[in-house]
Amino acid sequence: MSPLVTAKDLVRVYRSKSGPLSKPQELRAVGGVSFSIDAGRTLAIVGESGCGKSTLARLITLIEKPDAGTLSLDGADALDPANAGTLRRTVQLVFQNPYGSLNPRKTVGQILEEPLIINTSLRKAERQVQALAMMQRVGLGPEHARRYPHMFSGGQRQRIAIARALMLQPKLLIADEPVSALDVSVQAQVLNLLLDLQQQFGLAYMFISHDLAVVQYLAHDVLVMYLGLAVEHGPKDLIFGKPLHPYTQALLASTPALGGMRHPHKMAKGEVPSPLDVPKGCVFATRCPHVTDLCRAERPPLRPVGGRLVACHYAERFLDEPAQVVSSIPAAQSPRPQPSP
Numbered sequence: 001m002s003p004l005v006t007a008k009d010l011v012r013v014y015r016s017k018s019g020p021l022s023k024p025q026e027l028r029a030v031g032g033v034s035f036s037i038d039a040g041r042t043l044a045i046v047g048e049s050g051c052g053k054s055t056l057a058r059l060i061t062l063i064e065k066p067d068a069g070t071l072s073l074d075g076a077d078a079l080d081p082a083n084a085g086t087l088r089r090t091v092q093l094v095f096q097n098p099y100g101s102l103n104p105r106k107t108v109g110q111i112l113e114e115p116l117i118i119n120t121s122l123r124k125a126e127r128q129v130q131a132l133a134m135m136q137r138v139g140l141g142p143e144h145a146r147r148y149p150h151m152f153s154g155g156q157r158q159r160i161a162i163a164r165a166l167m168l169q170p171k172l173l174i175a176d177e178p179v180s181a182l183d184v185s186v187q188a189q190v191l192n193l194l195l196d197l198q199q200q201f202g203l204a205y206m207f208i209s210h211d212l213a214v215v216q217y218l219a220h221d222v223l224v225m226y227l228g229l230a231v232e233h234g235p236k237d238l239i240f241g242k243p244l245h246p247y248t249q250a251l252l253a254s255t256p257a258l259g260g261m262r263h264p265h266k267m268a269k270g271e272v273p274s275p276l277d278v279p280k281g282c283v284f285a286t287r288c289p290h291v292t293d294l295c296r297a298e299r300p301p302l303r304p305v306g307g308r309l310v311a312c313h314y315a316e317r318f319l320d321e322p323a324q325v326v327s328s329i330p331a332a333q334s335p336r337p338q339p340s341p
């Protein structure tokens with residue numbers, strides 16, 4: 001069976017001009033990223049703020065076109081305009097802040113029926129039946145159908161957004177930091193709901209998060225991004241068990257819930273370089289504790305080492321070391337404890 005999603009060497013460049021006479025500046029938000037996701041599986045995209053996660057999400061949902069690369073969804077060429085209509089239904093997106101994406105003037109029932117009005121010829125009665133059935137699946141009662149988004153808690157609003165995303169029976173759900181704005185106790189409930197729905201519907205997830213404790217809980221595979229590039233990619237258990245890229249090691253080290261250190265900020269090893277001025281050699285060279293002249297001169301290719309892909313000249317060296325965290329960098333937001341199942 002071929003994967004549900006196959007992305008190859010996706011590139012997205014933003015061009016901006018600071019003045020009428022200035023040369024346009026190029027920002028490679030996504031610099032050639034490849035991955036695939038099978039039905040029923042979860043790929044987590046992790047990395048600090050600004051590394052290109054949301055841009056990658058917009059490419060996969062066809063909101064934006066890549067400047068280069070190929071994308072296949074459900075066996076079809078997703079970049080062929082002839083397929084766009086059907087594929088837009090195949091992929092749905094859930095955001096961090098559902099309040100911003102739920103129309104405050106519509107009831108939950110209307111919000112859930114809307115995708116059916118736009119995309120199907122179902123009659124009102126049938127639409128209502130489907131909306132109520134989906135509400136039940138995400139843990140909302142029939143009495144909620146007549147209420148407005150502001151009458152719900154953050155966790156319930158995220159349930160509404162998930163229900164709406166599932167109304168057209170997508171095969172891939174992209175969740176961009178879906179629980180980052182929620183309290184820890186509520187996070188666990190929403191994550192469990194996502195796990196249940198994945199089993200019920202055989203959904204594939206692309207789960208975007210800067211929080212490795214959350215990723216640990218539900219990912220099968222992990223792709224670690226830094227400055228628009230994948231630096232480590234493979235099975236979660238291998239990567240979390242023994243991270244081979246110094247950046248992954250540092251990310252894990254700054255996640256207390258995964259055995260990392262309590263004061264990551266004290267261990268800060270510099271800032272992420274500007275995406276407008278990416279280092280010529282290894283993208284992590286300016287912060288890496290193991291940097292050498294070779295690292296500064298030559299960009300390491302993403303290559304297979306220890307059952308996953310790693311972009312580090314010295315990845316083999318870390319394979320032989322005992323599993324331990326070696327350095328730390330500031331996390332994008334304060335790390336949270338791991339949600340209990």
Ligand SMILES: Nc1ncnc2c1ncn2[C@@H]1O[C@H](COP(=O)(O)OP(=O)(O)O)[C@@H](O)[C@H]1O
Nearest residue numbers: 014027029048049050051052053054055056275
């Ligand atoms: N529409 C845009 N125009 C110009 N630059 C953008 C745009 N969207 C994102 N960027 C830049 O691309 C980089 C990646 O952003 P983003 O994908 O939002 O990262 P993340 O989701 O990991 O925080 C950042 O440097 C950001 O400033």
Ligand code: SF4
Nearest residue numbers: 282285288295312313
């Ligand atoms: S290639 Fe060099 S700078 Fe880059 S991660 Fe590996 S050791 Fe660090």
Ligand SMILES: [Mg+2]
Nearest residue numbers: 053054055176
């Ligand atoms: Mg983002």
